Amino acid sequence: MNPNAKKSYSTLDTPCLILQEDLLIKNLSLFQGLANANNKKLRPHIKAHKSIELAKIQIEKGAVGICCSKLAEAEIMVEGGIKDILITSPIVGNTKLDRLGNLSQQATISVVTDSKPQIMILSELAKQYQTVINIFVEIDIGQARCGVQPGLGAFEIAQEIIKYPNLSFSGIQAYHGKLQGIKSFKERANAIDTAMAKLSASLHYFKNGQLPVKTITGGGTGSFLIDLKLPFLSELQPGSYVTMDCNYSQNEWDDEGSLELISQPLSVLSTVISKPQPNKVILDAGWKSISNDAGTPKLKYGLDSFDFAGDEHGVITSSKEYIDLEIGDQVELIPSHCDTTINLYDHFYLVNTYQHRKLAIDARGKIT
Ligand SMILES: Cc1ncc(COP(=O)(O)O)c(C=O)c1O
Known part of the structure; x- marks a missing residue:
């Protein structure tokens, strides 16, 4: 046959x-165990699995909360009982802002931004909904998508955030999706070094300006084993590791080429x-x-x-x-x-x- x-x-x-239960649990335990052993917080991205039940298992195993890409994903997760969510794409437009205001009254919601004018809008929203909005400033470390360019920009936005009592400057998001799928472990590690140098160029201004950065969040499945050893990243956001796919399963996971x-x-x-x-x-x-x-x-x-x-x-x-x-x-x-x-x-x-x-x-x- x-x-x-x-x-x-x-x-x-x-x-x-089909989701094979034993392998699923193995992946969840592996990533949480590695995060714990390396003193990193795990905030898994649920944009791939989109399941309340799986998000709850991740939190039971020790995740500090979850990431969602979209407000609508976050709404479903809050309805399902998840209490701490970072939405990793900027929330723009009146309709969405109203939904964000509502959601912020029901759970701890953090958002990302790369725009100074957006800060006043978020503060007005927090005032209207009598809530506090947690904000991460996103830095573009090479993804060439959202995010301020490395340098002074992130610090300037953070300074704007701390002017408003109903906003909380929660830290920095630095995610680079394009390098996650580099098959060779060594090449991927080198690409992450280059990306981290860009982050470092921004952190310098926070240090000089004595503005503490509570959390630096980022990373994915491809970079996870490398991110664990990075001094800067304190919170990791892998998502695909839960289910995996045949592209990711071709990545080498260490110097020996283990698949x-x-x-x-x-x-x-x-x-x-x-x-x-x-x-x-x-x-x-x-x-x-x-x-x-x-x-x-x-x-x-x-x-x-x-x-x-x-x-x-x-x-x-x-x-x-x-x-x-x-x-x-x-x-x-x-x-x-x-x-x-x-x-x-x-x-x-x-x-x-x-x-x-x-x-x-x-x-x-x-x-x-
Ligand atoms: C901001 C952000 N963080 C984390 C992830 C998770 O990455 P991965 O699926 O490679 O684990 C993604 C995925 O696109 C993402 O956009």
């Missing part, structure tokens, strides 16, 4: 998301619906069930290769004359990008040796 064929999930309707350290609990289960040729089968999963922004998924047991064949179809073609998969067989695919794939589903199936159950992806599609 082709090792790609999977019979044991035959009661699950496909395509669906196995972080487990791969996530897969998409799909069914063979047609066998048009002896060496080719068609699956019931296409672009609507597995994202393609970071490339094609990989077959879990890796013998053959998958390709997209439309919105609802995928194809496996063997280089041999015959493929040992039949109509009705199930196949597991590892997505290339966990965030964009998980966002296509309402729930995972959490599976262990004995049973499976639904685990809600509560903030799925919450993009505002």
Whole structure:
């Protein structure tokens, strides 16, 4: 039998998301344990898993709170009982500000900014909602997205924040997403050094101006093992480590080139619906069930290769004359990008040796 064929999930309707419980818990424990051992606070990003239940497990294990990318994700998490959230993208516009004011009355909410004029707006909001808003100043350490340029800018914004009694200067956010996926450990570590030099150029002004920076938050799954040893970062925000994906699982995790350290609990289960040729089968999963922004998924047991064949179809073609998969067989695919794939589903199936159950992806599609 082709090792790609999977019979044991035959009661699950496909395509669906599988999360293998033992591997999931292993990843959660590994990252929390490493953070503890290195005196770093862990504030995992939930933008990939979007699940209240998983966020709660992360907090039970010792996370100080969570990160969300979007206000709508944070609203769902607060509704689910999460009490401490950093929203890692700037909140702009009256509608969103009203929602932020409301949310700040229900939980400890921190936001990021890179704009001096935005500070007065946030202070007005805090006044209107009789709350205190915690603000991190974002510095662009190479991501070339949001963030003030390294240098004096962050200090100037922080000075503005401390003028207002209803705002709290909580620290700095310094995140560099582009280097997370550099496969070679050494090259990734060098790229992080360069990014940290940019952060250091900004911290210099805080030191001279005697303005304490309580927390410096940043980092992701790819940089985690390197970030643990960095003196500057006090709080780490990895997200993908929970479920992983086939792009991240190609990263080397140490100098020895180890690929196995972080487990791969996530897969998409799909069914063979047609066998048009002896060496080719068609699956019931296409672009609507597995994202393609970071490339094609990989077959879990890796013998053959998958390709997209439309919105609802995928194809496996063997280089041999015959493929040992039949109509009705199930196949597991590892997505290339966990965030964009998980966002296509309402729930995972959490599976262990004995049973499976639904685990809600509560903030799925919450993009505002
Ligand atoms: C600001 C921020 N922090 C942390 C993360 C988590 O990164 P990763 O999924 O690589 O762990 C992301 C992901 O995009 C992010 O945007």
